[in-house]
Amino acid sequence: MVDAAVPRERQFTLWCSELPGFGVYIHPTGRRTYFVDYRNADGVRRRMTIGRHGKITTEEARRLAIATMGETVRGEDPALERATRRSSLTVSELCDNYIAAAERGLIMGKRGRAKKATTLYVDRGRIAAHVKPLLGKKLVRDVSKADIAKFIRDVAAGKTAADRKTGKARSRIIVEGGAGTAARTAGLLGGILSYAVSDGVIDTNPATGVKRPADKRRERRLTPAEYGKLGEALRQAASETEIEQVLAGVNLLALTGCRIGEIAKLKWSEVDEAGQCLRLEDTKEGASVRPAGRAVFDLLATITRRPGCPYVLPAARGGSEFYGALPAGLARIVKRTGLSSVTAHTLRHSYASTAGDLGFSESTIAALLGHAAGTVTSRYVHHLDSVLVAAADRVTDAILAHMARAGE
Incomplete structure (x- = not known):
């Protein structure tokens, strides 16, 4: 039913006949978004987005809707709690959410594919070495373009560079700075903040438009x-x-x-x-x-x-x-x-x-x-x-x- 719905000039809603309050928006662009409609303990009507069709199935969305309805029966207000949680989300917590979503195949990499395990390994390393030390404690809502620009300068200058033992015999972790590292890490950070926009944490991506150093390709060749x-x-x-x-x-x-x-x-x-x-x-x-x-x-x-x-x-x-x-x-x-x-x-x-x-x-x-x-x-x-x-x-x-x- 959801797949067969034909988009119209204006957004319209399909309601579930089995679970009252569970519906899906059919957008003019063809995008389909699941939501749940409920009233909280004070009788105030709330509507909370569950997820996008394609990233989650109809049955997965229905299960999430049932769980949300269960919270309202206990006197909780899921939409309000989500808004409160998002407003106090730190960059460190956002990074954890991003990695968790990527591990579930919800973050697309190159050519529209889910990120590979090797790519996620690199992403985790860059987050741990650069993003969290410099921006981790800052609230996502407070991150500005100036913060992104300073982050790039600090990574390029080697502020996060390190050489430390891992606890294993003859094993060390070497973290380098430089323009290339700054450019690639800023690209990852921009992707994380785009995820925050799509998840409703912030309205715009502060990394958009911030100039990054040229990610110099390694042009060394053998004669x-x-x-x-x-x-x-x-x-x-x-x-x-x-x-x-x-x-x-x-x-x-x-x-x-x-x-x-x-x-x-x-x-x-x-x-x-x-x-x-x-x-x-x-x-x-x-x-x-x-x-x-x-x-x-x-x-x-x-x-x-x-x-x-x-x-x-x-x-x-x-x-x-x-x-x-x-x-x-x-x-x-x-x-x-x-x-x-x-x-x-x-x-x-x-x-x-x-x-x-x-x-x-x-x-x-x-x-x-x-x-x-x-x-x-x-x-x-x-x-x-x-x-x-x-x-x-x-x-x-x-x-x-x-x-x-x-x-x-």
Whole structure:
């Protein structure tokens, strides 16, 4: 009934025939909002919004309406209590509510999807390290544009930077400041305050229009000579018994342009040699297909498969888990090169830059990297365009050639 309702020029209401006082607004835009209508102990009529159709089902809304009606029978006034609670809500409490909603899949991230667990992990870290220390005690209703601007300046200046022990052996938490951190954290804060607007805590978002520092992209790339040093470091590490997972993992990072998590968690079931691609089930951009050069599959053919383990890079200690120490392994290889500021992202950017050097278009490079604007979804594609496969071959061959030139 709710889905079938046709929007009109003006908002109208559908009432539930089973639960008096439970209804849904049908807005001209097509949005549908559940509410409950009741009278408090003083006989004053109240109407309280329950939630938006789509984020909650009709049955979930009905259960919430029944719970609200139960509170009124006990002499409580849910709408008044909500208004009072919202007016005294602190930024710290708002952040907790935001994370709780995100964990239930109610906060949409990129491309309209619920936020991934990895994104929520980063969000929690930024909230704990920057938002709560600087704004946590402030009432949400009192946060102004000036507060947001000062927050950005303080994070950029390193006011929240820290280096502390976690209580675990050889484990530390390092929090950095800087313009990039300030820009990304301000973006998260803006999203949290947008959630506060949608939840009726505040009427407008004070972060809107506040200028943020440019979130500088990491543009470090490897030159052909530096690729040569990377290749030499890998050969030296192999001769000194570096474990197979690290050697294969770093080579795959260099030859595919994949993110480090995508390689660390790569499964054999995602390797499509016949189609010359990696059909990744779960990435930052969702499921996607990554064209891969023939050399990638030659490398994969040399890796020992562990019985019962689905991962290409299995955990060193045995079992069926993936190798989680690839970042540390990459750091060891990079240390051998003597190069500075080389990360997994550097290898990804270098892959893209090599493709650019070879004259490939931005859309082709985006497809090779699995960027949202050019990602190829595995749901529909079974045979990749020969142009993409050829592009992956050329990029991989060029990088391999650079890596083979060490010492020249």
